[in-house]
Amino acid sequence: MEALELARWQFGITTVYHFVLVPLTIGLSILVAIMQTAWVRTGKEKWLRLTKFYGKLLLINFALGVATGIVQEFQFGMNWSNYSRFVGDIFGAPLAMEALLAFFLESTFLGLWIFGWDKLPKKLHLLTLWLFAIGSTLSAYFIIAANSWMQHPVGADYNPETGRAEMNSILEVLTNNTTLAAFPHVIATAFLVSGTFVAGIAVYWMVKRHREDANHGDLPMYRTAARFGAVTMLLAGVAVIITGDVQGKLLAEQQPIKMAAAEGLMATETGASFSLFALGNLAGDDPDSVTHFIEIPGLTSFLFTGDWDGEVRGINDLQSEYAERYGATDAAGEEIEYRPNLLVTYWSFRLMIGLAAFSAALALTILWFTRKGGITTKPWMKALALISLPMPYLAASFGWIFTEMGRQPFVVAPNPDGVDMVMLLTQAGYSPSVSAGEVAFSLVVFTVVYAILGVFWFKLIQRYAVEGAPQVEEPTIDEDGSRPLSFAY
Amino acid sequence: MDLALIWFVLIAVLWTGYLVLEGFDFGVGMLMGLLAKDNKERRVALNTIGPVWDGNEVWLLTAGGATFAAFPEWYATLFSGFYLPLLLILLALIVRAVAIEYRGKINDPKWRQRWDWAIIGSAWIPSILWGVAFANLVRGVPIEEVDGRLEYVGNFFDLLSPFALLGGLVTLALFLSHGAIFLALKTSGDFSKRAGDFAKKISVVALALAAVWAIWTQLAYSVAWTWAAVLVAALGLAAVAWFTRTESFGKAFVANAVVIVGAVVLIFGSMYPDVMPSSIDPQFSLTVDNASSTDYTLTVMTWVAVIMTPIVLAYQAWSYWVFRRRISTDNIPEHNELTFFKK
Numbered sequence: 108m109e110a111l112e113l114a115r116w117q118f119g120i121t122t123v124y125h126f127v128l129v130p131l132t133i134g135l136s137i138l139v140a141i142m143q144t145a146w147v148r149t150g151k152e153k154w155l156r157l158t159k160f161y162g163k164l165l166l167i168n169f170a171l172g173v174a175t176g177i178v179q180e181f182q183f184g185m186n187w188s189n190y191s192r193f194v195g196d197i198f199g200a201p202l203a204m205e206a207l208l209a210f211f212l213e214s215t216f217l218g219l220w221i222f223g224w225d226k227l228p229k230k231l232h233l234l235t236l237w238l239f240a241i242g243s244t245l246s247a248y249f250i251i252a253a254n255s256w257m258q259h260p261v262g263a264d265y266n267p268e269t270g271r272a273e274m275n276s277i278l279e280v281l282t283n284n285t286t287l288a289a290f291p292h293v294i295a296t297a298f299l300v301s302g303t304f305v306a307g308i309a310v311y312w313m314v315k316r317h318r319e320d321a322n323h324g325d326l327p328m329y330r331t332a333a334r335f336g337a338v339t340m341l342l343a344g345v346a347v348i349i350t351g352d353v354q355g356k357l358l359a360e361q362q363p364i365k366m367a368a369a370e371g372l373m374a375t376e377t378g379a380s381f382s383l384f385a386l387g388n389l390a391g392d393d394p395d396s397v398t399h400f401i402e403i404p405g406l407t408s409f410l411f412t413g414d415w416d417g418e419v420r421g422i423n424d425l426q427s428e429y430a431e432r433y434g435a436t437d438a439a440g441e442e443i444e445y446r447p448n449l450l451v452t453y454w455s456f457r458l459m460i461g462l463a464a465f466s467a468a469l470a471l472t473i474l475w476f477t478r479k480g481g482i483t484t485k486p487w488m489k490a491l492a493l494i495s496l497p498m499p500y501l502a503a504s505f506g507w508i509f510t511e512m513g514r515q516p517f518v519v520a521p522n523p524d525g526v527d528m529v530m531l532l533t534q535a536g537y538s539p540s541v542s543a544g545e546v547a548f549s550l551v552v553f554t555v556v557y558a559i560l561g562v563f564w565f566k567l568i569q570r571y572a573v574e575g576a577p578q579v580e581e582p583t584i585d586e587d588g589s590r591p592l593s594f595a596y
Numbered sequence: 597m598d599l600a601l602i603w604f605v606l607i608a609v610l611w612t613g614y615l616v617l618e619g620f621d622f623g624v625g626m627l628m629g630l631l632a633k634d635n636k637e638r639r640v641a642l643n644t645i646g647p648v649w650d651g652n653e654v655w656l657l658t659a660g661g662a663t664f665a666a667f668p669e670w671y672a673t674l675f676s677g678f679y680l681p682l683l684l685i686l687l688a689l690i691v692r693a694v695a696i697e698y699r700g701k702i703n704d705p706k707w708r709q710r711w712d713w714a715i716i717g718s719a720w721i722p723s724i725l726w727g728v729a730f731a732n733l734v735r736g737v738p739i740e741e742v743d744g745r746l747e748y749v750g751n752f753f754d755l756l757s758p759f760a761l762l763g764g765l766v767t768l769a770l771f772l773s774h775g776a777i778f779l780a781l782k783t784s785g786d787f788s789k790r791a792g793d794f795a796k797k798i799s800v801v802a803l804a805l806a807a808v809w810a811i812w813t814q815l816a817y818s819v820a821w822t823w824a825a826v827l828v829a830a831l832g833l834a835a836v837a838w839f840t841r842t843e844s845f846g847k848a849f850v851a852n853a854v855v856i857v858g859a860v861v862l863i864f865g866s867m868y869p870d871v872m873p874s875s876i877d878p879q880f881s882l883t884v885d886n887a888s889s890t891d892y893t894l895t896v897m898t899w900v901a902v903i904m905t906p907i908v909l910a911y912q913a914w915s916y917w918v919f920r921r922r923i924s925t926d927n928i929p930e931h932n933e934l935t936f937f938k939k
Contacts, residue, residue: 170697173650174690180660184675185682192745195668196889200897203661207904210654215908215915218647226918270744271668274889277896538676540747549683556687560694566936567701573938588921591929595643596700 128172134301136240153328160576190536205249212242225593255285265528292350298343306336310492340470359411365513381406462502603666614655623775625719669887677748692718731763736873769802818866829858
């Protein structure tokens with residue numbers, strides 16, 4: 108493989124890995140902050156126990172998220188130096204803002220929260236957690252603004268002298284309508300992930316405790332957590348659908364090939380149907396070999412245009428349109444294939460939707476079985492809860508794989524209403540000074556190190572989850588520093 | 597005033613913040629291995645930086661992001677050019693972040709011991725490599741024009757000149773000294789005493805190494821005005837040696853921070869107007885002007901930096917104030933009872 112291919116694999120692996128961890132941090136930081144707020148306001152011990160329980164799991168997750176996030180700040184320069192040169196004037200700004208506005212807030216106040224139980228008054232200590240949660244959410248905004256610019260470049264011009272894109276409006280970059288659609292979708296997903304996480308673990312414990320003792324003192328606490336998680340999932344699920352729909356229609360205008368690829372649609376159609384699965388050579392080499400199954404008539408048209416009979420342009424038409432507008436051949440004289448890998452886009456789009464539906468099923472089940480003060484005792488509920496845990500994670504990952512792979516062959520996709528020259532092919536974005544051997548080495552090292560750390564992450568989350576909510580003491584301030592620390596590494 | 601120059605200075609400020617703050621974090625990490633006698637003392641050391649190390653590291657991410665925004669060409673050529681050393685630093689930082697957080701999560705001596713090695717090793721690696729990297733920036737590296745872009749054309753071993761390796765030893769000694777002084781300040785009893793004694797010795801080593809490197813830099817690569825930075829750094833180094841001897845560790849800590857400021861001024865001052873000098877031909881050097889973003893971007897970023905940096909400094913300072921107390925072995929709680937496998 109060449110350096111370019113290896114660099115793409117490395118970026119994909121490190122970024123998807125990082126983004127498996129991020130949604131839980133974003134969502135759970137807010138959910139734990141709500142739990143601690145409930146404790147501060149009501150004084151009920153169960154809320155403190157839940158805060159400590161889920162707070163610990165949050166920290167285990169956050170540590171690996173931070174660690175794998177460090178790479179992201181440098182990887183553009185390391186492996187994508189030509190991309191960095193081309194976009195730096197614009198893309199660097201939200202990245203630097205993310206560090207200054209969000210990362211400092213996150214990391215400083217998390218330190219204060221973890222170690223501050225015996226140092227800060229109750230309400231101030233609660234505030235540190237909220238500031239951490241706000242920092243996490245803010246960081247998502249800036250990085251999505253950066254990513255959205257790659258999907259739909261706005262506020263930029265092309266300078267033919269330097270061959271670089273240049274920013275002419277930071278306001279347009281930060282209020283890109285792609286960002287405004289993607290950010291709520293990502294945040295809603297984060298709540299879906301974290302709601303499933305909270306509810307899934309609570310249901311596991313509810314069933315387990317009830318089998319040990321039908322009147323166990325922990326049952327009301329886990330019931331509260333299960334319903335809290337389920338309501339979060341339900342609200343988040345609705346938000347995911349609405350924001351996803353808005354985003355789909357927007358993308359159909361901004362990146363029509365990506366959306367055509369989501370259905371594997373070669374020819375332009377009106378009333379295009381949506382198939383649940385397809386067999387054959389989806390890679391796009393041989394469209395005639397593909398058979399679609401369980402087709403829902405008009406659904407693709409409806410998803411992308413809002414009209415069951417709407418016209419969805421097919422890949423073949425778009426290919427000639429793009430070739431005419433953005434050039435038929437690349438710098439090396441090779442013909443440019445403007446469609447992404449259809450196998451990946453078709454399936455990642457379906458898996459994103461299908462796996463997210465799983466969480467919704469869990470949410471409704473939990474709310475039904477815990478209605479009117481009820482406790483669920485069914486062993487299959489425990490199984491369902493555990494099976495559901497990874498589902499929204501996978502859904503979110505497939506969503507990102509769809510977003511990023513669907514943008515190919517571009518790293519900066521052209522904006523149909525923008526400046527035509529503000530676009531870049533992925534193949535032009537790599538680092539010429541980094542050899543294939545060097546990239547291969549870093550790819551292997553990252554993969555191995557991440558795999559090892561991932562095992563520890565999983566084991567610790569699992570270990571602390573099966574330990575259950577800890578017994579707690581009312582925290583008090585250590586006036587003279589003579590006591591053991593409330594928390595220490 | 598020239599915006600690109602302002603950003604050159606601001607990036608120097610961000611690196612100063614990073615080296616001053618994570619400098620003692622790395623020092624503490626290395627000294628966990630050199631000074632702590634048992635698990636409790638290792639925990640004392642680690643918990644002196646516990647609440648703050650993560651915030652300290654953000655100075656690096658900010659320096660990286662700001663370089664991307666303000667000097668994209670520098671960001672691109674530097675990080676693709678210094679690929680392998682940067683990879684090593686990143687791996688160390690990744691492992692370190694996880695090791696600090698996971699070390700105490702399982703009550704098992706083997707588990708702790710392995711993460712301890714990770715914490716210690718991942719402090720040594722960047723402590724040396726940052727010095728090597730900066731020395732190379734001062735010295736210049738093989739850069740040539742390739743397809744209209746200024747690209748690094750050397751290899752990994754081109755970065756390992758005697759001057760660069762000495763630079764690595766300088767940051768190593770400075771961070772060890774910084775960490776030892778910090779530990780003397782933040783711990784109490786026997787451990788604090790040992791850290792102070794170590795600071796007395798290592799500060800002399802730092803003085804010798806840094807003096808040689810600074811004068812070498814000044815004579816071989818710099819301009820007249822940076823003699824002022826050399827002088828400030830030299831006075832700082834002498835003050836560190838003096839104040840550790842008199843056991844005024846607060847003053848010694850400030851003096852060591854001044855040394856780091858002097859070193860950054862020397863490094864950036866000797867590079868200017870280049871941000872990455874070419875050792876092949878000065879016409880291939882990346883400069884403050886040819887590597888920078890447009891004035892529009894720089895103006896936007898200046899506003900962001902001017903507003904946000906004081907706010908960040910204020911709340912970070914507050915967090916240091918909240919955790920201002922010394923930590924002794926009496927403050928270390930028992931480990932939780934969790935073992936790797938549920939009993």
